[in-house]
Amino acid sequence: MSLNQVPVIYKKEILDTVRDRRTLISMIILPVAAMPLLLFVLGKFISSAERKAGEEAVTIAVRGGDAVPGLVEALKKSGFELAASDDLRTAVEKKEIAAGLEIVTAAGSGTELRIYSDDTRQASGIAARKIRTALDKFKEEKILDQLRGFGVPETVLTPFVVKTVNVAPVQKLAGFFWGSIVAYFVVFLMFSGGMYPAIDLTAGEKERRTLEIYLASPAGRDAIVLGKILATTTAVLVTALLSILSVLISIRYTTFGESSGKLQAITGRMPLDAQTWGLVFLALIPTAVMAASLMIAIALLAKSFKEAQSYLTPLVMAVVLPLVVGMLPGMALTPALALVPLFNICQLIKEIFIGQFTWLAYAITMAANIVYAAAAYWLAVRVFKSERVLFRT
Amino acid sequence: MIQVHNLTKVFTDNKRGDIRAVDHISFEVREGEIFGLLGPNGAGKTTALRMLATVMKPTEGTAILGGHDVVKEPDEVRKMIGFQSGDMGLYHRLTPREILSFFAKLHGLNGARLTSRIEEMVSLVGLKEFTDTQVDKLSTGMRQKVAIARTLIHDPAILILDEPASGLDVPTARVIEEFILAARKSGKSILLSTHVMEEAEYLCDRIAVIDRGKIRIVGTMAELRAATGKERLREVFLELLGMEGEFARRSGDVS
Numbered sequence: 001m002s003l004n005q006v007p008v009i010y011k012k013e014i015l016d017t018v019r020d021r022r023t024l025i026s027m028i029i030l031p032v033a034a035m036p037l038l039l040f041v042l043g044k045f046i047s048s049a050e051r052k053a054g055e056e057a058v059t060i061a062v063r064g065g066d067a068v069p070g071l072v073e074a075l076k077k078s079g080f081e082l083a084a085s086d087d088l089r090t091a092v093e094k095k096e097i098a099a100g101l102e103i104v105t106a107a108g109s110g111t112e113l114r115i116y117s118d119d120t121r122q123a124s125g126i127a128a129r130k131i132r133t134a135l136d137k138f139k140e141e142k143i144l145d146q147l148r149g150f151g152v153p154e155t156v157l158t159p160f161v162v163k164t165v166n167v168a169p170v171q172k173l174a175g176f177f178w179g180s181i182v183a184y185f186v187v188f189l190m191f192s193g194g195m196y197p198a199i200d201l202t203a204g205e206k207e208r209r210t211l212e213i214y215l216a217s218p219a220g221r222d223a224i225v226l227g228k229i230l231a232t233t234t235a236v237l238v239t240a241l242l243s244i245l246s247v248l249i250s251i252r253y254t255t256f257g258e259s260s261g262k263l264q265a266i267t268g269r270m271p272l273d274a275q276t277w278g279l280v281f282l283a284l285i286p287t288a289v290m291a292a293s294l295m296i297a298i299a300l301l302a303k304s305f306k307e308a309q310s311y312l313t314p315l316v317m318a319v320v321l322p323l324v325v326g327m328l329p330g331m332a333l334t335p336a337l338a339l340v341p342l343f344n345i346c347q348l349i350k351e352i353f354i355g356q357f358t359w360l361a362y363a364i365t366m367a368a369n370i371v372y373a374a375a376a377y378w379l380a381v382r383v384f385k386s387e388r389v390l391f392r393t
Numbered sequence: 394m395i396q397v398h399n400l401t402k403v404f405t406d407n408k409r410g411d412i413r414a415v416d417h418i419s420f421e422v423r424e425g426e427i428f429g430l431l432g433p434n435g436a437g438k439t440t441a442l443r444m445l446a447t448v449m450k451p452t453e454g455t456a457i458l459g460g461h462d463v464v465k466e467p468d469e470v471r472k473m474i475g476f477q478s479g480d481m482g483l484y485h486r487l488t489p490r491e492i493l494s495f496f497a498k499l500h501g502l503n504g505a506r507l508t509s510r511i512e513e514m515v516s517l518v519g520l521k522e523f524t525d526t527q528v529d530k531l532s533t534g535m536r537q538k539v540a541i542a543r544t545l546i547h548d549p550a551i552l553i554l555d556e557p558a559s560g561l562d563v564p565t566a567r568v569i570e571e572f573i574l575a576a577r578k579s580g581k582s583i584l585l586s587t588h589v590m591e592e593a594e595y596l597c598d599r600i601a602v603i604d605r606g607k608i609r610i611v612g613t614m615a616e617l618r619a620a621t622g623k624e625r626l627r628e629v630f631l632e633l634l635g636m637e638g639e640f641a642r643r644s645g646d647v648s
Contacts, residue, residue: 005498005499008495008498008499009499012484012487012491012495015486015487015491016484016486016487019486019487019527020486208482208484208485209478209480209481209482210482210483210484211482212443212446212448212476212478212480212482213476213477213478213482213543214482215446215447215448216446216447216448216471216474216476216553217471217496217499217500218468218471218472218499218500218501219499220468387449387450391443391449
């Protein structure tokens with residue numbers, strides 16, 4: 001193989017790729033623009049839905065409130081606005097009120113407080129929860145009053161307090177959150193974003209009938225494949241990095257409503273240090289080469305762009321499976337699991353972000369992925385040298 | 394100089410079995426000669442040319458181009474030839490300058506020599522105004538000129554042209570013919586395939602009629618006429634394909 005031809009071939013392949021509008025849209029514009037747009041709309045929608053639900057949740061109706069002295073006042077004190085209604089069930093169904101409270105007193109079985117809510121409506125759910133809280137508080141006050149009357153200390157009600165301590169610092173939670181997102185998106189986008197360039201440089205060349213002239217030029221077939229794989233790898237990495245940057249910025253600066261304070265605290269702690277990102281980027285390179293080579297090898301089998309698309313779409317779908325397994329909680333990167341392609345990189349990225357990866361796992365993952373990349377490259381070269389494939393009629 | 398010896402290509406088809414696309418063909422193209430491979434569609438012309446251009450490997454036999462064997466030294470052969478397929482094979486998203494520069498660099502041209510050669514070719518084919526316009530914005534005639542410039546950019550000693558004027562209008566086809574004639578004048582060996590009789594008759598010094606992978610006859614127009622007893626190349630061609638008599642018989646049936 002004449003190595004000095006590879007840069008010439010690479011440059012031409014990149015130039016041809018960036019001039020293709022279809023590739024540009026799928027590779028750069030769509031991944032970069034889609035996520036901020038999606039999250040912006042989602043964020044706005046969640047905020048406005050929450051606000052609306054909060055406003056609606058204050059209107060309730062009470063039936064038979066006189067049976068429990070002080071109850072109606074307690075509810076009003078909790079911020080509820082009381083509407084009049086005889087049929088609470090229908091009023092909730094017709095959305096006239098967010099929730100209803102009925103006091104049923106039956107002889108011999110005490111008083112029952114019945115809350116009517118429609119759990120498919122956010123506002124109704126919120127109202128029901130608020131009523132329950134208000135009732136609990138009211139009940140507690142009533143008990144306290146009675147205890148005081150008997151001269152019993154209040155502490156008898158709370159012999160102990162239960163508290164949960166999450167030993168994972170917010171930084172670790174943030175690492176888990178960002179690691180999962182980066183791993184999932186980067187690896188998935190590597191395939192989806194690299195698909196069009198891979199097709200364009202192989203089946204696309206066949207369809208446009210430019211391949212024959214290329215093969216008759218002094219560019220050796222090994223050099224041509226290497227140039228094409230390097231160009232596709234570049235496209236894959238650029239797509240992945242641009243997309244991930246777009247996802248990170250979008251999540252970092254999107255407001256997910258007031259109730260997601262914890263989520264906001266995590267999203268606000270994106271690991272930004274050079275070591276984390278350097279290790280992640282380095283680990284991604286063999287996977288990018290493998291993705292590019294595999295897609296080039298498969299797309300070469302097709303006669304046309306359309307045919308190649310139908311070959312590669314299932315591959316991109318199939319990639320999701322090891323990624324989803326990698327996202328499951330409790331999965332660890334053992335030396336054996338570090339040999340599983342795609343899962344290993346997904347898990348490694350997650351562990352790098354959390355800050356608990358081992359150098360052994362890193363080394364095994366890298367070595368395994370280099371072997372897979374080499375195998376995929378070998379396959380692509382083999383396919384490219386097959387006359388049956390190149391001149392399929 | 395091109396020397397073809399028993400060149401054979403067999404394709405294996407799962408349904409139809411072995412297909413002998415090119416069957417032991419032998420001929421020679423001298424320096425300063427235009428040699429035509431004339432045959433109907435599916436005769437094996439393109440496959441033969443693809444083997445000579447080292448794009449396909451022969452099943453049997455070989456060919457020597459400029460002293461290099463297509464089987465043993467394909468890399469050396471590629472340096473010597475200018476190949477044009479039937480579809481021009483241009484990158485539509487690149488400009489003529491980018492295409493010429495790419496192929497020239499693959500042939501080892503660099504620096505000032507590369508720039509001057511591109512300028513030279515661009516003015517030779519009359520592309521000056523369109524050097525930096527993307528190919529997909531050029532007319533068919535202009536594209537054909539880009540294809541010629543690309544084929545000649547490294548000044549090859551041998552030209553292999555697969556149906557060079559196929560599907561072109563008369564003025565554009567004429568431009569192509571002029572380039573082929575000029576290349577002969579400069580001493581190049583030119584092998585072209587065609588199914589257009591007028592083109593073969595006008596351009597070629599010698600013609601080989603190929604049918605179902607086999608060469609039926611090789612010779613000058615005069616030799617072909619003498620061998621078949623027919624005057625026009627069209628009649629010579631049909632005679633060699635065994636269709637001339639069949640046509641006369643069918644005409645007799647009708648009358």
